[in-house]
Amino acid sequence: MTQPAMKISNDVLAQDVPNIREPMTVRTVGRKATITKEELFQAALNLIGPQKSIASLSLREVAREAGIAPNSFYRHFKDIDELAIALIDRAGHVLRQILNQARLKASKQNSIIRTSVEVFIEQLDADEGNLSLLLREGYTGSTSYKQAVERQLNYFQQELKDDLIRLERLNNSKLSHPEIVSSAITQLVFNMGAKVIDMPANERKIIAEQTMIMIRMLLEGARHLDEAQIR
Secondary structure, three states, rough: OOOOOOOOOHHHHHHOOOOOHHHHHHHOOOOOOOOHHHHHHHHHHOOOOOOOOOHHHHHHHHHHHOOOOOOHHOOOOOOHHHHHHHHHHHHHHHHHHHHHHHHHHHOOOOHHHHHHHHHHHHOOOOOOOOHHHHHHHHHHHHHHHHHHHHHHHHHHHHHHHHHHHHHHHHHHOOOHHHHHHHHHHHHHHHHHHHHOOOOOOHHHHHHHHHHHHHHHHHHHHHHOOOHHHHO
C-alpha cells in the first residue's frame, strides 16, 4: 500500500536549512500573529517580581512570555527601556484613577486620608502590580526609570494639592503652602508603601495607622503655620 506523502512544515524546513532566518520567515506554532501594547505590558508584569526589575528582562524573554516572535516586539517599542517607561507611565495613570475615585467618594478630610492610605495598601497586593512596580523602580531602577517614577509622583502631588485646596475651602480653612504639604504627604505615603510591601497584614495596619496620624499632623501644622517663625 502506498504511504501518504508526509507534509513538511515551514518550521521543520527552517530547522534543517540554515539560510532561512526564523524571525523573518517562520511563525512558530503557538505564536500570535499580532500583539497589542497591553499584552506586552502584561507579559512584562508576569515576569517581574518583588526582587526583579524590568531592567533585568531581555527582549526575548518578554516576547516569549507574550507568545510572539522577537521582531513583533519592535512594532510597539524600540527596546526594553521604552517598554519599561511606558509601563511606569501606565501604572501611575491607573493608580491615580483608583485614588481619585476613592477620594471623590470621601466627603471629609479625615475620611479622605484614611481612604487614600487604605486604597494604597490594598494596591500592594493587587494582581495588576502597578504600585509595586512604581515602588521598585522608584528606589532600585535605573536613572531613566527613577525619573519616570518621579514624573508620576509629581502628578500625584498636583492632584492631591488640588483636592486639599478644594476641601479646605469647603471647611472654611486654609493650608499654608499646599504644594509643599501635598509633596510631603505623597513622599510619606510612598515611603510607607516601600516599607510595608513585604510585611504581613497586621504589621502593615500598624504602619498605616501611624502614617495617617503623621498626615493629620502635617495638615494641622500647615493650617496654623506662622510664616514669620520659619523665616
